[in-house]
Amino acid sequence: MNSATLSRVLAEGDGDFLQEVAEKVLDIAEVKVIKQPATGLVMMRARDSVEGIIFNVGEVLVTECEVELDGARGWGYMLGDEPAKALAVAVIDAAINAGHRFKDEMLRLLGEQREELERKRRVEFAMMDRTRVKFETMEAIK
Protein backbone atom coordinates (compact mmCIF):
# COMPACT_ATOMS: atom_id res chain seq x y z
CA MET A 1 0.00 0.00 0.00
CA ASN A 2 1.56 3.31 -1.03
CA SER A 3 1.53 6.23 1.35
CA ALA A 4 -1.23 8.08 -0.53
CA THR A 5 -3.56 5.07 -0.25
CA LEU A 6 -2.56 4.54 3.35
CA SER A 7 -3.41 8.11 4.31
CA ARG A 8 -6.80 7.72 2.58
CA VAL A 9 -7.59 4.56 4.51
CA LEU A 10 -6.49 6.16 7.77
CA ALA A 11 -8.52 9.33 7.13
CA GLU A 12 -11.71 7.61 6.01
CA GLY A 13 -11.53 4.21 7.67
CA ASP A 14 -14.08 3.14 10.24
CA GLY A 15 -13.30 4.73 13.61
CA ASP A 16 -13.91 1.60 15.68
CA PHE A 17 -11.74 -0.45 13.34
CA LEU A 18 -8.86 2.03 13.56
CA GLN A 19 -9.08 2.13 17.33
CA GLU A 20 -9.02 -1.67 17.55
CA VAL A 21 -5.89 -1.83 15.42
CA ALA A 22 -4.25 0.91 17.49
CA GLU A 23 -5.11 -0.96 20.70
CA LYS A 24 -3.25 -4.00 19.39
CA VAL A 25 -0.17 -1.86 18.83
CA LEU A 26 -0.45 -0.22 22.25
CA ASP A 27 -0.63 -3.67 23.91
CA ILE A 28 2.87 -4.54 22.80
CA ALA A 29 4.64 -1.28 22.12
CA GLU A 30 5.46 1.84 24.05
CA VAL A 31 4.08 4.96 22.46
CA LYS A 32 5.10 8.44 23.50
CA VAL A 33 2.63 11.21 22.77
CA ILE A 34 4.54 14.17 21.35
CA LYS A 35 1.49 16.32 20.72
CA GLN A 36 -1.81 15.53 22.43
CA PRO A 37 -4.85 15.45 20.13
CA ALA A 38 -6.16 19.00 19.77
CA THR A 39 -8.49 20.75 17.39
CA GLY A 40 -7.06 23.08 14.78
CA LEU A 41 -8.13 24.74 11.56
CA VAL A 42 -7.00 24.12 8.02
CA MET A 43 -7.69 27.01 5.68
CA MET A 44 -9.01 25.30 2.56
CA ARG A 45 -7.76 26.78 -0.67
CA ALA A 46 -9.06 26.14 -4.13
CA ARG A 47 -8.15 27.07 -7.66
CA ASP A 48 -10.95 28.77 -9.58
CA SER A 49 -11.61 27.51 -13.06
CA VAL A 50 -11.91 30.89 -14.76
CA GLU A 51 -8.53 32.52 -14.23
CA GLY A 52 -6.81 29.73 -12.32
CA ILE A 53 -6.25 31.88 -9.24
CA ILE A 54 -6.01 30.38 -5.78
CA PHE A 55 -8.36 31.69 -3.10
CA ASN A 56 -9.35 30.93 0.49
CA VAL A 57 -12.67 29.09 0.60
CA GLY A 58 -13.02 28.77 4.37
CA GLU A 59 -11.65 26.79 7.28
CA VAL A 60 -12.05 23.11 8.04
CA LEU A 61 -12.08 21.78 11.60
CA VAL A 62 -9.55 19.00 12.17
CA THR A 63 -8.02 17.14 15.10
CA GLU A 64 -4.30 16.63 14.97
CA CYS A 65 -1.72 14.84 17.09
CA GLU A 66 1.76 13.38 16.91
CA VAL A 67 3.29 10.33 18.60
CA GLU A 68 6.59 8.47 18.70
CA LEU A 69 7.18 4.71 18.65
CA ASP A 70 10.65 3.14 18.62
CA GLY A 71 12.07 6.48 17.54
CA ALA A 72 9.69 6.79 14.57
CA ARG A 73 7.12 9.55 14.30
CA GLY A 74 3.46 9.07 13.55
CA TRP A 75 0.93 11.74 12.61
CA GLY A 76 -2.77 11.54 13.24
CA TYR A 77 -5.15 13.87 11.42
CA MET A 78 -8.90 13.58 11.32
CA LEU A 79 -11.71 15.83 10.10
CA GLY A 80 -13.86 17.15 12.94
CA ASP A 81 -13.32 17.00 16.69
CA GLU A 82 -12.19 13.36 16.95
CA PRO A 83 -9.38 13.01 19.51
CA ALA A 84 -9.63 9.21 19.93
CA LYS A 85 -9.62 8.51 16.19
CA ALA A 86 -6.77 10.95 15.55
CA LEU A 87 -4.68 9.30 18.25
CA ALA A 88 -5.40 5.84 16.82
CA VAL A 89 -4.31 7.01 13.37
CA ALA A 90 -1.09 8.47 14.78
CA VAL A 91 -0.29 5.22 16.60
CA ILE A 92 -0.87 3.14 13.46
CA ASP A 93 1.16 5.57 11.35
CA ALA A 94 4.05 5.44 13.83
CA ALA A 95 3.96 1.63 14.00
CA ILE A 96 4.18 1.41 10.22
CA ASN A 97 6.95 4.00 10.05
CA ALA A 98 8.88 2.15 12.77
CA GLY A 99 8.60 -1.15 10.92
CA HIS A 100 6.92 -2.60 13.99
CA ARG A 101 6.61 -6.42 14.05
CA PHE A 102 2.85 -6.05 13.88
CA LYS A 103 3.25 -4.06 10.64
CA ASP A 104 2.40 -6.78 8.10
CA GLU A 105 -0.69 -7.85 9.98
CA MET A 106 -1.71 -4.21 10.25
CA LEU A 107 -1.26 -3.62 6.54
CA ARG A 108 -3.38 -6.66 5.83
CA LEU A 109 -6.18 -5.31 8.02
CA LEU A 110 -5.86 -1.88 6.44
CA GLY A 111 -6.00 -3.54 3.03
CA GLU A 112 -9.37 -5.04 3.96
CA GLN A 113 -10.51 -1.63 5.13
CA ARG A 114 -9.45 -0.18 1.79
CA GLU A 115 -11.57 -2.74 -0.04
CA GLU A 116 -14.50 -1.79 2.16
CA LEU A 117 -13.99 1.89 1.32
CA GLU A 118 -13.80 1.05 -2.38
CA ARG A 119 -17.00 -0.93 -2.13
CA LYS A 120 -18.71 2.07 -0.50
CA ARG A 121 -17.39 4.32 -3.28
CA ARG A 122 -18.79 1.95 -5.91
CA VAL A 123 -22.20 1.89 -4.25
CA GLU A 124 -22.13 5.68 -4.07
CA PHE A 125 -21.30 5.83 -7.75
CA ALA A 126 -24.00 3.31 -8.61
CA MET A 127 -26.76 5.32 -6.94
CA MET A 128 -25.57 8.47 -8.63
CA ASP A 129 -25.34 6.66 -11.96
CA ARG A 130 -29.03 5.76 -11.77
CA THR A 131 -29.86 9.46 -12.07
CA ARG A 132 -27.86 9.88 -15.27
CA VAL A 133 -30.03 11.80 -17.70
CA LYS A 134 -30.30 12.41 -21.41
CA PHE A 135 -32.51 15.35 -22.22
CA GLU A 136 -34.08 15.57 -25.70
CA THR A 137 -34.61 18.93 -27.32
CA MET A 138 -38.25 19.46 -28.32
CA GLU A 139 -39.45 21.49 -31.27
CA ALA A 140 -39.36 25.18 -30.64
CA ILE A 141 -42.62 26.70 -29.48
CA LYS A 142 -43.86 29.09 -32.16
Added chain:
Amino acid sequence: MGYVAVKGGVEAIENAEELLKYFRLKGGSKPIEVKQIQDQLRLAVDKVMGEGSLYAPYYAALALKQAEGDTIEASFILRAYRSTVPRNHYSLPVDTTEMHIIRRISAAFKDIPGGQVLGPTRDYTQRLLDFELAEEDEERAACFLAGFLEGLETGAPEGPVTFSKVIDLLREEGLVEEFQAKQQDKTGGREDSVMDITRETTTFPCPREGRLQAMARGEIGGMLAIAYSSMRGYGDIHPTLGELRVGYVPLKIPHPRGTGELYLGRVLVTEAEVIARFADEDGTPKFTVGYGLCFGHNELKAVSMAILDRTMSAVEPQMPAEDQEFVLSHIDGIESSGFAAHWKLPHYVTFQSDLDRLRSTQKRKGEKN
Protein backbone atom coordinates in the same frame (compact mmCIF):
# COMPACT_ATOMS: atom_id res chain seq x y z
CA MET B 1 -22.92 61.68 19.49
CA GLY B 2 -21.34 58.36 20.41
CA TYR B 3 -23.16 55.37 21.86
CA VAL B 4 -23.72 55.44 25.61
CA ALA B 5 -24.10 51.98 27.16
CA VAL B 6 -26.46 50.92 29.94
CA LYS B 7 -25.88 48.62 32.89
CA GLY B 8 -28.00 46.41 35.12
CA GLY B 9 -30.65 43.87 34.23
CA VAL B 10 -28.47 40.87 35.07
CA GLU B 11 -31.24 38.92 36.77
CA ALA B 12 -33.75 39.59 34.01
CA ILE B 13 -31.21 38.56 31.36
CA GLU B 14 -30.44 35.32 33.17
CA ASN B 15 -34.13 34.58 33.50
CA ALA B 16 -34.65 35.38 29.83
CA GLU B 17 -32.00 32.80 28.91
CA GLU B 18 -33.78 30.21 31.04
CA LEU B 19 -37.06 31.15 29.43
CA LEU B 20 -35.51 30.67 26.01
CA LYS B 21 -34.54 27.14 26.96
CA TYR B 22 -38.07 26.57 28.28
CA PHE B 23 -39.54 27.68 24.96
CA ARG B 24 -37.34 25.19 23.12
CA LEU B 25 -38.42 22.31 25.32
CA LYS B 26 -41.93 23.18 26.46
CA GLY B 27 -43.57 21.09 23.73
CA GLY B 28 -42.52 18.03 25.69
CA SER B 29 -41.27 16.16 22.60
CA LYS B 30 -38.08 14.11 22.72
CA PRO B 31 -34.94 16.32 22.70
CA ILE B 32 -33.65 16.33 19.14
CA GLU B 33 -30.28 14.61 18.70
CA VAL B 34 -27.49 16.57 17.05
CA LYS B 35 -26.82 13.60 14.78
CA GLN B 36 -30.44 13.75 13.60
CA ILE B 37 -29.99 17.39 12.62
CA GLN B 38 -26.71 16.59 10.88
CA ASP B 39 -28.31 13.75 8.88
CA GLN B 40 -31.81 14.96 8.22
CA LEU B 41 -31.46 18.74 8.02
CA ARG B 42 -28.35 18.47 5.90
CA LEU B 43 -29.06 21.52 3.73
CA ALA B 44 -29.48 23.74 6.81
CA VAL B 45 -26.22 22.33 8.19
CA ASP B 46 -24.47 23.08 4.89
CA LYS B 47 -25.82 26.62 4.88
CA VAL B 48 -24.52 27.21 8.41
CA MET B 49 -21.09 25.80 7.53
CA GLY B 50 -20.89 28.05 4.47
CA GLU B 51 -21.95 31.22 6.24
CA GLY B 52 -20.07 30.36 9.41
CA SER B 53 -17.02 29.76 7.19
CA LEU B 54 -16.18 26.57 9.06
CA TYR B 55 -16.53 23.06 7.70
CA ALA B 56 -17.58 21.12 10.80
CA PRO B 57 -20.88 19.31 10.15
CA TYR B 58 -21.47 18.05 13.69
CA TYR B 59 -20.82 21.41 15.32
CA ALA B 60 -22.89 23.19 12.67
CA ALA B 61 -25.75 20.87 13.59
CA LEU B 62 -25.19 21.59 17.28
CA ALA B 63 -25.27 25.33 16.54
CA LEU B 64 -28.58 24.85 14.69
CA LYS B 65 -30.02 23.11 17.73
CA GLN B 66 -28.80 25.88 20.01
CA ALA B 67 -30.23 28.54 17.68
CA GLU B 68 -33.57 26.72 17.38
CA GLY B 69 -33.12 26.49 13.62
CA ASP B 70 -32.17 30.13 12.95
CA THR B 71 -29.41 29.69 10.36
CA ILE B 72 -27.96 33.18 10.73
CA GLU B 73 -27.74 32.82 14.51
CA ALA B 74 -26.24 29.35 14.09
CA SER B 75 -23.58 30.59 11.67
CA PHE B 76 -22.76 33.40 14.12
CA ILE B 77 -22.22 30.80 16.87
CA LEU B 78 -20.10 28.67 14.55
CA ARG B 79 -17.99 31.62 13.48
CA ALA B 80 -17.45 32.57 17.13
CA TYR B 81 -16.35 28.99 17.84
CA ARG B 82 -14.01 29.18 14.85
CA SER B 83 -12.25 32.17 16.39
CA THR B 84 -11.27 30.06 19.43
CA VAL B 85 -9.42 27.43 17.40
CA PRO B 86 -5.91 28.08 16.04
CA ARG B 87 -5.32 27.95 12.31
CA ASN B 88 -2.38 25.60 11.91
CA HIS B 89 -2.39 24.77 8.21
CA TYR B 90 -3.21 25.90 4.71
CA SER B 91 -4.45 23.22 2.37
CA LEU B 92 -2.89 22.52 -0.98
CA PRO B 93 -5.12 24.21 -3.57
CA VAL B 94 -8.14 21.98 -4.09
CA ASP B 95 -8.45 20.87 -7.69
CA THR B 96 -12.17 20.47 -8.37
CA THR B 97 -11.53 18.23 -11.39
CA GLU B 98 -10.72 15.63 -8.70
CA MET B 99 -14.23 16.02 -7.28
CA HIS B 100 -16.23 12.87 -6.63
CA ILE B 101 -19.45 13.99 -8.20
CA ILE B 102 -22.86 13.35 -6.71
CA ARG B 103 -24.62 15.78 -9.04
CA ARG B 104 -23.59 17.45 -12.25
CA ILE B 105 -25.75 19.31 -14.72
CA SER B 106 -25.31 21.77 -17.57
CA ALA B 107 -27.91 24.17 -18.87
CA ALA B 108 -25.68 25.06 -21.82
CA PHE B 109 -25.14 21.66 -23.45
CA LYS B 110 -27.25 18.54 -23.31
CA ASP B 111 -24.34 16.29 -24.17
CA ILE B 112 -21.30 16.78 -21.98
CA PRO B 113 -18.42 14.31 -21.67
CA GLY B 114 -19.20 11.98 -18.79
CA GLY B 115 -22.88 12.87 -19.07
CA GLN B 116 -25.29 14.74 -16.88
CA VAL B 117 -26.18 13.32 -13.52
CA LEU B 118 -29.17 14.68 -11.64
CA GLY B 119 -28.06 13.38 -8.24
CA PRO B 120 -30.15 14.19 -5.17
CA THR B 121 -32.45 16.95 -6.44
CA ARG B 122 -36.01 18.20 -6.09
CA ASP B 123 -35.71 20.40 -9.19
CA TYR B 124 -38.21 18.33 -11.17
CA THR B 125 -40.59 17.54 -8.33
CA GLN B 126 -43.84 19.35 -7.69
CA ARG B 127 -43.83 21.25 -4.46
CA LEU B 128 -46.72 19.40 -2.88
CA LEU B 129 -46.83 18.95 0.84
CA ASP B 130 -45.95 15.31 1.52
CA PHE B 131 -48.46 14.16 4.12
CA GLU B 132 -46.96 10.67 4.19
CA LEU B 133 -43.76 12.11 5.60
CA ALA B 134 -45.71 13.02 8.72
CA GLU B 135 -46.18 9.30 9.33
CA GLU B 136 -42.52 8.38 8.85
CA ASP B 137 -41.11 6.22 11.62
CA GLU B 138 -37.99 4.14 12.14
CA GLU B 139 -39.55 1.06 10.61
CA ARG B 140 -40.57 2.84 7.43
CA ALA B 141 -37.19 4.54 7.13
CA ALA B 142 -35.36 1.20 7.51
CA CYS B 143 -37.68 -0.40 4.97
CA PHE B 144 -37.01 2.37 2.45
CA LEU B 145 -33.23 2.15 2.93
CA ALA B 146 -33.18 -1.62 2.44
CA GLY B 147 -35.22 -1.36 -0.74
CA PHE B 148 -33.20 1.53 -2.10
CA LEU B 149 -29.82 -0.12 -1.55
CA GLU B 150 -30.92 -3.46 -2.96
CA GLY B 151 -29.07 -4.34 -6.13
CA LEU B 152 -26.66 -1.45 -5.78
CA GLU B 153 -24.06 -3.65 -4.10
CA THR B 154 -23.80 -6.10 -6.94
CA GLY B 155 -24.77 -4.00 -9.92
CA ALA B 156 -22.34 -1.23 -9.14
CA PRO B 157 -20.80 -0.09 -12.41
CA GLU B 158 -17.10 0.60 -12.51
CA GLY B 159 -17.00 4.08 -13.86
CA PRO B 160 -15.22 7.36 -13.65
CA VAL B 161 -16.23 9.33 -10.61
CA THR B 162 -14.43 12.42 -11.79
CA PHE B 163 -15.21 14.38 -14.96
CA SER B 164 -13.52 17.06 -17.03
CA LYS B 165 -15.16 20.46 -16.90
CA VAL B 166 -17.44 22.01 -19.50
CA ILE B 167 -15.54 25.29 -19.28
CA ASP B 168 -12.27 23.53 -20.16
CA LEU B 169 -13.87 22.21 -23.34
CA LEU B 170 -14.94 25.72 -24.30
CA ARG B 171 -11.46 26.97 -23.51
CA GLU B 172 -9.89 24.35 -25.78
CA GLU B 173 -12.00 25.75 -28.60
CA GLY B 174 -10.87 29.27 -27.79
CA LEU B 175 -14.40 30.35 -26.86
CA VAL B 176 -13.59 31.57 -23.36
CA GLU B 177 -10.80 33.61 -21.89
CA GLU B 178 -7.42 31.92 -21.58
CA PHE B 179 -6.31 30.61 -18.22
CA GLN B 180 -4.09 33.38 -16.93
CA ALA B 181 -1.12 32.14 -14.98
CA LYS B 182 -1.07 34.79 -12.30
CA GLN B 183 1.86 36.08 -10.34
CA GLN B 184 0.39 34.18 -7.41
CA ASP B 185 1.11 30.81 -9.02
CA LYS B 186 4.85 31.15 -8.82
CA THR B 187 4.75 30.80 -5.06
CA GLY B 188 2.40 27.81 -5.25
CA GLY B 189 -0.17 29.75 -3.26
CA ARG B 190 1.68 29.89 0.05
CA GLU B 191 0.01 31.64 2.96
CA ASP B 192 1.55 35.04 2.32
CA SER B 193 0.72 35.12 -1.37
CA VAL B 194 -3.06 34.68 -1.23
CA MET B 195 -5.17 37.54 0.07
CA ASP B 196 -7.08 36.61 3.21
CA ILE B 197 -10.00 38.87 4.12
CA THR B 198 -10.03 37.45 7.65
CA ARG B 199 -6.50 38.72 8.21
CA GLU B 200 -6.37 41.99 6.27
CA THR B 201 -8.78 44.88 5.86
CA THR B 202 -10.74 44.85 2.64
CA THR B 203 -10.08 47.88 0.47
CA PHE B 204 -11.63 48.64 -2.87
CA PRO B 205 -11.05 47.67 -5.59
CA CYS B 206 -10.68 44.25 -3.95
CA PRO B 207 -8.58 41.59 -5.74
CA ARG B 208 -10.70 38.81 -7.23
CA GLU B 209 -9.35 36.22 -4.75
CA GLY B 210 -10.65 38.39 -1.90
CA ARG B 211 -14.04 38.76 -3.61
CA LEU B 212 -14.33 35.00 -4.02
CA GLN B 213 -13.44 34.42 -0.36
CA ALA B 214 -15.99 37.00 0.80
CA MET B 215 -18.70 35.34 -1.29
CA ALA B 216 -17.79 31.81 -0.17
CA ARG B 217 -18.63 32.91 3.39
CA GLY B 218 -21.49 35.18 2.32
CA GLU B 219 -25.10 34.88 3.42
CA ILE B 220 -27.30 33.29 0.78
CA GLY B 221 -30.25 35.68 1.22
CA GLY B 222 -28.12 38.75 0.64
CA MET B 223 -26.24 37.20 -2.27
CA LEU B 224 -29.37 35.90 -3.94
CA ALA B 225 -31.11 39.28 -3.66
CA ILE B 226 -28.26 41.17 -5.30
CA ALA B 227 -27.67 38.49 -7.96
CA TYR B 228 -31.41 38.46 -8.66
CA SER B 229 -31.40 42.22 -9.21
CA SER B 230 -28.86 41.65 -11.98
CA MET B 231 -30.78 38.70 -13.46
CA ARG B 232 -33.99 40.75 -13.60
CA GLY B 233 -32.45 43.60 -15.49
CA TYR B 234 -30.44 45.87 -13.18
CA GLY B 235 -27.42 44.88 -15.23
CA ASP B 236 -26.98 42.83 -18.39
CA ILE B 237 -25.34 39.55 -17.49
CA HIS B 238 -27.85 37.14 -19.10
CA PRO B 239 -26.21 34.09 -17.60
CA THR B 240 -26.25 30.50 -18.85
CA LEU B 241 -25.31 27.86 -16.35
CA GLY B 242 -22.32 26.16 -17.98
CA GLU B 243 -22.00 23.60 -15.24
CA LEU B 244 -23.20 22.98 -11.73
CA ARG B 245 -21.46 20.30 -9.67
CA VAL B 246 -21.96 18.96 -6.20
CA GLY B 247 -19.47 16.49 -4.79
CA TYR B 248 -16.58 15.69 -2.52
CA VAL B 249 -13.14 17.18 -2.98
CA PRO B 250 -10.00 15.76 -1.37
CA LEU B 251 -8.43 17.97 1.29
CA LYS B 252 -4.65 17.71 1.50
CA ILE B 253 -1.96 19.59 3.38
CA PRO B 254 1.83 19.52 3.02
CA HIS B 255 2.90 16.54 5.16
CA PRO B 256 4.04 17.69 8.62
CA ARG B 257 7.16 15.50 8.29
CA GLY B 258 8.39 17.97 5.68
CA THR B 259 8.02 16.08 2.42
CA GLY B 260 5.03 14.95 0.41
CA GLU B 261 1.39 15.58 1.14
CA LEU B 262 -1.12 14.30 3.65
CA TYR B 263 -4.74 13.48 2.83
CA LEU B 264 -7.11 14.64 5.56
CA GLY B 265 -10.49 13.63 4.19
CA ARG B 266 -13.16 14.75 1.80
CA VAL B 267 -15.11 17.97 1.89
CA LEU B 268 -18.53 18.43 0.28
CA VAL B 269 -18.71 21.48 -1.98
CA THR B 270 -20.94 23.01 -4.64
CA GLU B 271 -19.36 24.60 -7.70
CA ALA B 272 -20.93 26.67 -10.46
CA GLU B 273 -19.65 28.15 -13.68
CA VAL B 274 -21.84 30.74 -15.30
CA ILE B 275 -21.28 31.74 -18.91
CA ALA B 276 -22.10 35.34 -19.64
CA ARG B 277 -22.44 37.33 -22.81
CA PHE B 278 -19.59 38.16 -25.09
CA ALA B 279 -16.91 40.49 -23.90
CA ASP B 280 -15.30 42.32 -26.73
CA GLU B 281 -11.71 42.71 -25.65
CA ASP B 282 -9.05 43.31 -28.31
CA GLY B 283 -11.65 42.81 -30.99
CA THR B 284 -12.26 39.07 -30.54
CA PRO B 285 -15.65 38.18 -29.13
CA LYS B 286 -15.49 35.58 -26.38
CA PHE B 287 -17.57 34.25 -23.56
CA THR B 288 -16.84 35.46 -20.08
CA VAL B 289 -17.30 33.16 -17.13
CA GLY B 290 -18.25 33.68 -13.49
CA TYR B 291 -17.18 31.23 -10.80
CA GLY B 292 -18.83 30.04 -7.60
CA LEU B 293 -17.61 27.57 -4.98
CA CYS B 294 -18.92 27.08 -1.47
CA PHE B 295 -19.00 24.54 1.36
CA GLY B 296 -21.73 21.94 1.37
CA HIS B 297 -24.65 21.38 -0.94
CA ASN B 298 -25.91 24.88 -1.66
CA GLU B 299 -26.80 25.40 -5.31
CA LEU B 300 -28.45 28.81 -5.07
CA LYS B 301 -25.39 30.13 -3.30
CA ALA B 302 -22.91 28.77 -5.84
CA VAL B 303 -24.99 30.12 -8.73
CA SER B 304 -25.48 33.54 -7.06
CA MET B 305 -21.75 33.66 -6.34
CA ALA B 306 -20.86 32.89 -9.96
CA ILE B 307 -23.22 35.60 -11.20
CA LEU B 308 -21.86 38.17 -8.75
CA ASP B 309 -18.30 37.17 -9.65
CA ARG B 310 -19.19 38.11 -13.21
CA THR B 311 -21.13 41.31 -12.41
CA MET B 312 -18.31 42.59 -10.18
CA SER B 313 -15.86 42.25 -13.05
CA ALA B 314 -17.55 45.19 -14.77
CA VAL B 315 -14.99 47.76 -15.84
CA GLU B 316 -17.40 50.63 -15.34
CA PRO B 317 -19.97 49.63 -12.72
CA GLN B 318 -23.41 51.04 -13.48
CA MET B 319 -25.68 48.92 -11.31
CA PRO B 320 -25.55 47.90 -7.62
CA ALA B 321 -24.66 44.27 -8.48
CA GLU B 322 -21.66 45.51 -10.48
CA ASP B 323 -20.30 47.63 -7.64
CA GLN B 324 -17.79 45.62 -5.57
CA GLU B 325 -18.12 47.83 -2.55
CA PHE B 326 -21.91 47.61 -2.62
CA VAL B 327 -21.94 43.83 -3.01
CA LEU B 328 -19.11 42.86 -0.67
CA SER B 329 -20.20 45.21 2.12
CA HIS B 330 -23.69 43.76 2.28
CA ILE B 331 -23.41 39.99 1.88
CA ASP B 332 -21.85 38.96 5.18
CA GLY B 333 -24.62 37.53 7.34
CA ILE B 334 -22.82 38.06 10.63
CA GLU B 335 -22.17 41.72 9.83
CA SER B 336 -25.62 42.51 8.47
CA SER B 337 -27.57 40.64 11.15
CA GLY B 338 -25.29 42.03 13.84
CA PHE B 339 -25.88 45.58 12.69
CA ALA B 340 -29.62 45.10 12.41
CA ALA B 341 -29.72 43.39 15.82
CA HIS B 342 -27.77 46.14 17.54
CA TRP B 343 -30.72 48.52 17.10
CA LYS B 344 -32.46 46.44 19.74
CA LEU B 345 -29.90 47.50 22.33
CA PRO B 346 -30.78 50.50 24.49
CA HIS B 347 -30.06 53.79 22.69
CA TYR B 348 -31.58 55.90 25.46
CA VAL B 349 -28.93 58.59 25.65
CA THR B 350 -28.46 58.98 21.90
CA PHE B 351 -32.21 59.15 21.37
CA GLN B 352 -32.59 61.59 24.27
CA SER B 353 -30.14 63.91 22.56
CA ASP B 354 -32.14 63.60 19.31
CA LEU B 355 -35.26 64.49 21.28
CA ASP B 356 -33.59 67.49 22.89
CA ARG B 357 -32.40 68.76 19.54
CA LEU B 358 -35.79 68.32 17.94
CA ARG B 359 -37.57 70.09 20.82
CA SER B 360 -35.19 73.03 20.82
CA THR B 361 -35.40 73.37 17.01
CA GLN B 362 -39.21 73.31 17.17
CA LYS B 363 -39.13 75.85 19.97
CA ARG B 364 -36.83 78.17 18.01
CA LYS B 365 -39.05 77.85 14.95
CA GLY B 366 -42.13 78.61 17.07
CA GLU B 367 -40.45 81.72 18.50
CA LYS B 368 -39.54 82.96 15.00
CA ASN B 369 -43.08 82.58 13.73
